[in-house]
Amino acid sequence: MPCPQCASPLPRDARTCPNCGVDLALIALLAERAYLEGLPEASPFPTTPEAVVPRIGEYLLEQGLLTAEKLETALARQKQMSDRGQRRLLGQTLVEMKLVDRETLDRAVTRQIIELHAALQEANRTLERRVAERTAELRPALERLTELNQIKANLISNVSHELRTPLAHILGYVELLEEGQLGALNEEQLKAVSVIHRGSDRLGRLIEDLIEFSTASRSGVVLKLQPVELPALMRNVIERSSAKAEKAGVRLGLSIPPDLRAAQADSEKLGWILFQLLDNGIKFTPGGGQVVLGGEREGSLVRLKVADTGIGIPPERLEEIFEPLHQLDGSPTRRYGGTGLGLALVKLIVAAHGSQVHVESEPGRGTTLSFLLPAAEPAA
Ligand SMILES: Nc1ncnc2c1ncn2[C@@H]1O[C@H](COP(=O)(O)OP(=O)(O)O)[C@@H](O)[C@H]1O
Ligand SMILES: [Mg+2]
Incomplete structure (x- = not known):
């Protein structure tokens, strides 16, 4: 091991450094102190019940276990300590200043924890109640939606069946016209009739699809x-x-x-x-x-x-x-039919x-x- 002061190698049992003459025991003590002072004083996370329940002062006041004056004094002392770099919990300060005895403080902390716990449970119950209420509110909406879906399916089915008949009439007459059975048509008229024919065919396929789909989704697909x-x-x-x-x-x-x-x-x-x-x-x-x-x-x-x-x-x-x-x-401008x-x-x-x-x-x-x-x- 080297000397902490001059870094020259030290014999096994040396008490002073043979090179620079420093007292090795003293230097070890100083090093330890420097190290400890460099450590943060308190853990950043609350670990005592008292730290978990931070409003202990107000609580003691409410319960008549402490006067406002005494609380002021303790808070002033706490601030003073913290200015000196020594963080203290309020409860700790109160006990140290003998403004509150340890037992009272412990009881107050316990009481407060129990109250917090009860408040938490109440909040949970309220939340559960809200969820149940909301679910109950949503149920009729869901039923209504199912009903509307049924109405929609029926409507599609009825309307498409109703569309079939007039379309059959249109197609029948279009064919008669095309065949010239209602008198000869000129070229332009024939072209127009053929456009009507194609349009009606497309309409017919659409109606068949609608009927197929509404039947299938209403009563299931029946297979042969x-x-x-x-x-x-x-x-x-x-x-x-x-x-x-x-x-x-x-x-x-x-x-x-x-x-x-x-x-x-x-x-x-x-x-x-x-x-x-x-x-x-x-x-x-x-x-x-x-x-x-x-x-x-x-x-x-x-x-x-x-x-x-x-x-x-x-x-x-x-x-x-x-x-x-x-x-x-x-999109309304879609290219595909x-x-x-x-x-x-x-x-x-x-x-x-x-x-x-x-x-x-x-x-x-x-x-x-x-x-x-x-x-x-x-x-x-
Ligand atoms: N072979 C395919 N290539 C690319 N897109 C397709 C193809 N088949 C279907 N699609 C997409 O799926 C959609 C739904 O198809 P479909 O139910 O047959 O309806 P439609 O043919 O009346 O548009 C089409 O509009 C299209 O966007
Ligand atoms: Mg398609």
Whole structure:
């Protein structure tokens, strides 16, 4: 060990430094004192009950255990000590000055802690009561909301059924006009009638979607399960979509491996789902891109999928696409038509088959939607 004063090495049992002659015992004592004085005097966290209950002075006054004068004196003393760098708790000061005896102080502190505890418990009870009251207030609101939802569903269902009849009349007459059965039309009139025809067709599809959706969400999806020959169904869906794809400049692909045969499903609804997925694929794919309808065997299951090279969906919005009457572009200037009902209904129908729709997408690159169904051998 080196000498604390001159740093020259010290022999084992030296009492003075052989080099500078300093008294080693004395220097050790001085060092210890310097170290202790450098330490903070009190812990910054209250550790005694008295420190936890800081308003002890007022409390003692209230209880008549201390006079205002004595409290003043003690506070003045406490300040004096603190100016000298010696922090003292008020209770401690009171006891030291013999203004209050230790026992009284302890009792007062205990009393105050008990009161604090009771106040805390009361606050908790009030809080619990408030929560219960609020919950009770919200219940009727929730019931009302459920009722309103039911009314909305009924309204959609009734209105859409009512819309069917007049639309059937419009379409009937449009066809008569187009066929010239009500007299020959000139070219301009024919063009106008064909615009009416297309508009009415779109309206018709919208109404059918609305009816499908409201029935499905009201009374659940009723399935007619049977073995469905997938290749035939898929070819049919592609055929029905080809006009739209051609118009959009989007190539349609069909991928049917030889082991893809039949699935246990509701044939009509499955066709409808695939048509919806292709419809979206074409709609959200710019000209020059492609949409592929494919299927593959996965053990005792078959996976059906529609993959496009379109605009894609941001990862944080993948869940939104299944919300009813919701479109990612909901702005009044949106470019794509539709009602936002298609995928909500696709989800309901796939769920009724005991499965779920899986989405993979990369913005700007494309989207793939797929789902699994149990494989089935077609009826002989
Ligand atoms: N293949 C897709 N590529 C990009 N976005 C899609 C695709 N399919 C669906 N979406 C998004 O999900 C929304 C909901 O789809 P859907 O329920 O079919 O309604 P709609 O076709 O009437 O807009 C669409 O408006 C679109 O924002
Ligand atoms: Mg759609």
